[in-house]
Amino acid sequence: MKKAGIDPKILGVVLVLLILPAWEAIRIGGSISPLLMPPLVSIGSALLQGLIQGTLLVQIGLSLMYILTGAGIALVLAFFTLWISNLSPAVHHAVGILGALFHPLPGIVLLPIIILWAGIGPSAVLVVIVHSVFWPVLTNLQAGYRSIPETWRMTGQNYELAGWKFLVFIALPATFPYLLAGLRIAWARGWRALISAEMLFGAIAGAGGLGWYIHSRRVFMDSPGLFAGILVIMLIGSLVESMMFSLIERRTIQKWGMSL
Amino acid sequence: MTGQHEIPKKPILELKNISAGYADYPVLHQVNLQIFGSEVVCVLGPSGCGKSTLLKIAGSFLAPKAGSVVFQGKMVTNPDHHRLMVFQNQNQLLPWMTLEQNIRFALKHGPLKSHPSSWRERIAKSLQEVGLQNAAKLYPHQLSGGMAQRGALARAFGCQPALLLMDEPFGSVDAPTRSELQHLLLDLIANHHTATLFVTHDLEEALLLGHRILVLNSRGFITLDSRSTKPGHPSAVRQAMEHPDLRANRYDRP
Numbered sequence: 001m002k003k004a005g006i007d008p009k010i011l012g013v014v015l016v017l018l019i020l021p022a023w024e025a026i027r028i029g030g031s032i033s034p035l036l037m038p039p040l041v042s043i044g045s046a047l048l049q050g051l052i053q054g055t056l057l058v059q060i061g062l063s064l065m066y067i068l069t070g071a072g073i074a075l076v077l078a079f080f081t082l083w084i085s086n087l088s089p090a091v092h093h094a095v096g097i098l099g100a101l102f103h104p105l106p107g108i109v110l111l112p113i114i115i116l117w118a119g120i121g122p123s124a125v126l127v128v129i130v131h132s133v134f135w136p137v138l139t140n141l142q143a144g145y146r147s148i149p150e151t152w153r154m155t156g157q158n159y160e161l162a163g164w165k166f167l168v169f170i171a172l173p174a175t176f177p178y179l180l181a182g183l184r185i186a187w188a189r190g191w192r193a194l195i196s197a198e199m200l201f202g203a204i205a206g207a208g209g210l211g212w213y214i215h216s217r218r219v220f221m222d223s224p225g226l227f228a229g230i231l232v233i234m235l236i237g238s239l240v241e242s243m244m245f246s247l248i249e250r251r252t253i254q255k256w257g258m259s260l
Numbered sequence: 261m262t263g264q265h266e267i268p269k270k271p272i273l274e275l276k277n278i279s280a281g282y283a284d285y286p287v288l289h290q291v292n293l294q295i296f297g298s299e300v301v302c303v304l305g306p307s308g309c310g311k312s313t314l315l316k317i318a319g320s321f322l323a324p325k326a327g328s329v330v331f332q333g334k335m336v337t338n339p340d341h342h343r344l345m346v347f348q349n350q351n352q353l354l355p356w357m358t359l360e361q362n363i364r365f366a367l368k369h370g371p372l373k374s375h376p377s378s379w380r381e382r383i384a385k386s387l388q389e390v391g392l393q394n395a396a397k398l399y400p401h402q403l404s405g406g407m408a409q410r411g412a413l414a415r416a417f418g419c420q421p422a423l424l425l426m427d428e429p430f431g432s433v434d435a436p437t438r439s440e441l442q443h444l445l446l447d448l449i450a451n452h453h454t455a456t457l458f459v460t461h462d463l464e465e466a467l468l469l470g471h472r473i474l475v476l477n478s479r480g481f482i483t484l485d486s487r488s489t490k491p492g493h494p495s496a497v498r499q500a501m502e503h504p505d506l507r508a509n510r511y512d513r514p
């Protein structure tokens with residue numbers, strides 16, 4: 001264990017410190033046009049300006065709002081579907097079949113249809129996110145619900161927890177590891193789908209968001225802004241993945257000894 | 261200590277002509293059983309004969325195919341906190357709550373729903389009784405197997421149920437711990453006078469704990485009911501030891 005003792009945080013810093021000069025070296029050494037590879041300084045100042053002046057900040061907020069709203073809707077729908085499918089085996093199987101069909105479908109593939117049905121703009125972006133979040137969360141919730149140990153079910157029954165009380169006090173915490181696993185997949189899918197959808201809709205309707213921001217930077221040939229946008233998307237993606245989810249896991253299922 | 265305790269005339273739990281099973285698979289046949297207040301009834305029988313099924317019927321976790329369950333004079337069909345299960349599984353405490361929170365959870369949804377002011381005292385008392393007062397803030401996964409079973413006993417006795425349903429509760433701990441837990445249970449039952457239906461496949465455990473010993477055979481019939489014997493009573497010991505349905509069990513034990 002001890003011999004591969006490189007702290008991943010230090011490794012990360014070292015990597016960045018290597019990439020940055022390499023970028024500059026290639027750019028200057030190959031006399032590459034700043035349109036293709038802008039200097040780090042101008043990327044940095046574009047990032048700072050975007051944040052300070054608020055143009056970038058607004059789009060970050062918009063993207064996060066999209067994904068939170070979409071995920072919220074998808075979560076409510078998933079819990080509702082779980083509840084419905086517990087009522088009747090037929091519904092349970094039907095949902096299972098639909099899940100098997102729709103779960104593997106990338107959200108972005110649905111866009112042409114969504115445009116036909118929901119038009120272009122915010123509601124279409126939301127539909128894409130809801131689709132990306134709903135299926136992984138639902139399939140994980142169902143797997144988790146099925147695997148609740150009989151002793152916990154009977155304990156719940158013993159203390160007369162039925163209906164919504166059973167769901168809230170036994171089923172929800174008991175399936176929490178599965179819910180988190182589902183949310184991790186949902187985040188990875190939803191975030192990618194969101195940016196793609198924003199880029200697409202940005203082109204047509206100026207729907208806004210980080211995807212639209214990048215798209216518009218390209219249209220204005222603002223390469224530093226373009227790279228600044230990409231940096232932000234990378235940072236948010238990995239911050240949520242490696243910090244938010246890890247933090248929640250440490251505070252909950254790891255503390256409870258319930259890691260899957 | 262429990263020997264001279266007087267056993268009331270009216271049964272706490274009555275199983276009347278129960279037949280039960282799963283889907284098309286019959287397990288219990290015409291089982292009749294009465295359990296009186298503060299008596300410990302041990303159920304012995306070979307693996308798979310339906311001991312756990314009998315407990316599920318007694319706790320209304322499973323509906324009988326025929327017959328009825330009468331608890332404290334009333335027909336019952338749903339589980340309640342007056343008939344509490346204790347399992348063999350060392351996972352029975354809910355892992356997302358500390359030991360103390362587990363007991364509070366039971367009191368809050370069970371017998372002390374409308375008396376939040378008395379939770380704290382009751383929790384402290386039941387932890388004290390099983391010797392886990394220093395483990396109150398631990399999560400179940402931090403407890404050893406024996407401690408987890410003590411915790412389950414604390415949660416159950418804390419609710420002061422009328423009837424305990426115990427499914428081989430000490431079946432998965434090592435021998436010294438099992439012996440400790442058995443004596444702890446004897447003390448708890450003596451103090452609380454809780455009627456207990458105790459399933460085991462260990463004859464010695466049944467002889468140590470039981471006022472009465474039932475034998476369930478592999479076809480789901482009760483073939484011995486050593487009614488009105490006292491724990492350790494020679495005739496109960498002899499009856500149980502000589503019972504043909506238990507021979508295999510006894511000599512197969514490692």
Ligand SMILES: Nc1ncnc2c1ncn2[C@@H]1O[C@H](COP(=O)(O)OP(=O)(O)O)[C@@H](O)[C@H]1O
Nearest residue numbers: 282285287305306307308309310311312313314
């Ligand atoms: N949920 C179930 N579905 C179908 N069969 C079951 C179920 N639970 C138990 N059985 C079967 O019923 C019989 C009695 O089981 P059980 O009461 O658990 O036996 P014991 O506790 O005496 O070992 C066994 O043959 C077992 O396989």
Ligand SMILES: [Mg+2]
Nearest residue numbers: 311312313427
């Ligand atoms: Mg069993």
